[in-house]
Amino acid sequence: MTTDHCEFCGPGRRKFLTGLVAIASAGVVGTASAQSQTSDPTSARRNWIDVHHHLVPPGYLNQVPEDDAVPGASATPRRALAGWTVERSIDQMDQSGVSTSIxxxxxxxxxxxxxxxxxxxARDCNEYAAKLVAAYPRRFGMFAALPLPDVEGSLREIEYALDVLKADGIGLYTSYGNKWLGDPAFDEIFAELNRRKALVYTHPTTADCCRNLQAAVSPNVVEYQTDTTRAIAGILAxxxxxxxxxxxxxxSHAGGTMPFLIERFAGWAKTPQVAKRLPKGLNHELERFYYDTAQTSNNVAMGALAKxxxxxxxxxxxxxxxxxxxxHVKNLTECGVFNDAQLAAIGRGNALALMPRFGA
Known part of the structure; x- marks a missing residue:
């Protein structure tokens, strides 16, 4: 990895850190109420951590080609992104007893x-996220974005994000073009993340192969969950x-469709070409990955994942x-799959084991 890029030089770093100190008083990120009114009497005691919470930096959507905004989807997701603000995020968190969002x-x-x-x-998005974390240190953490499939640029951004911005982890997509996580093209990235013992959050997308397959079916209905499953399979195989x-x-999303395909995964993992890549077995790997509850906080999906x-x-x-x-808080607490102790772990304890700074 090279570090002779001007963005890594001393003055640039000092300028950024100075910006962090000034951000709270500069009005860049606005203000938010300390605690919104809520009808949920338990919200103040809940103190959960949301690991799947998106932000939209200023000007981000202006840099997104219109036909790439949400490939194959309706205009509704783009409107959701366009309506994002710091204040709305914090209000949502306060209403439901979520203390911190990553x-x-x-x-x-x-x-x-x-x-x-x-x-x-990637740099602009990461620096904006870091400014929000600096302005609201108890409310936000960050998973840094990378410019993959550009490997060299991504290695530099890993270094900057983790060493300078102090990101809580790195965000990856399940696929890039027609290459899924697990492809040898990403080995350098995983080697560096492994060296750092990094926390990696993955988000599904639509691979080039599978765009606009059904005009009436948005990719977030089927393809996102399938892309996560392909990434899991690729990382294993x-x-x-x-x-x-x-x-x-x-x-994300309880592992996509993987929990429902577990019988097929189990048979596939016993084939010689896959078994040699899994010296500790399929269950060992699946049971050490982490899975979030986003858009799967129902008793069917959670029931499968919990088993x-x-x-x-x-x-x-x-x-x-x-x-x-x-x-999501309502659905998860009412789905009937978890007892109070399990909900407390899912809501906070498990995330604290990965990011202990939020428990300080």
Missing amino acids: LSISNPGIWFGDTGKARKL SGTASRFPDVRIIF LVPNSQILFGTDYPFRTVVE
């Missing part, structure tokens, strides 16, 4: 075919999971602003 960039991501633009967009065991991976992995591997997530924080 911010990440949602679809359509960072890459639109131009390496230079992707590097700049390539040996990425076993070769880089210190990377702690969070899969597959230990409760310690389930994390609370909401997919805000595409869905509300309030409804």
Whole structure:
């Protein structure tokens, strides 16, 4: 990895850190109420951590090509992104008893075919997220964006995000073009993340192969969950999971369709070409991954996931602003799958084990 880029020089770093100190008084991120009015009497005691909470930096949507805003989807998701504000995020959190949200960039991501633009967009998004964390240190954390499939630029951004911005982890998409996580093209990235014992949050997208397959079916209905499943399969089949065991991976949406395909996964994992990549077995790997509850906080999805992995591997997530924080808390607490102790772990304890700074 090289570090001779001007953005890593001393003056640039000092300028950024100075900006962090000034951000709270500069009015860049606005203000938010300390505690919104709520009809939920338990919200003040809940103190949960949302690991799947999106932000929309100023000007981000202006850099997204219109046809790439939400590929194949209706205009509704773009409106949700356009309506995002810091104040609305915090109000949602306060209404439901969520103390902290870990911010990440949602679809359509960072890459639109131009390496230079992707590097700049990733840097701009990460620095804006870091400013929010500095302004609201108890309310927000961040998973840094990378300009993949640009590997060299991504290695530099990992270094900057973790060493300078002090990001809580790195955000990856489940696929890039027609390459899923686990592809050898991403080995350098995983090697560096493994060296750092990094926390990695993954978000689904639509691979090039599977855009606009059904005009009436938005990709977030079927393709996102399928893309997560393909990424899990790729990480297992390539040996990425076993070769880089210190990377702690969070899969969105309860692992996509993987829990419902577990019988097929189990048979496939016994084939010689896959078994040799899983020296500790399929269950060992699946049971050490983490899975969030975003858009799956119902008794069918949670029931399947809870039978597959230990409760310690389930994390609370909401997919805000595409869905509300309030409804996820309500659905999860009322789904009937978890007792109070398990809900407390999913809502906070499991995330604190990964990001202990929020318990200080």
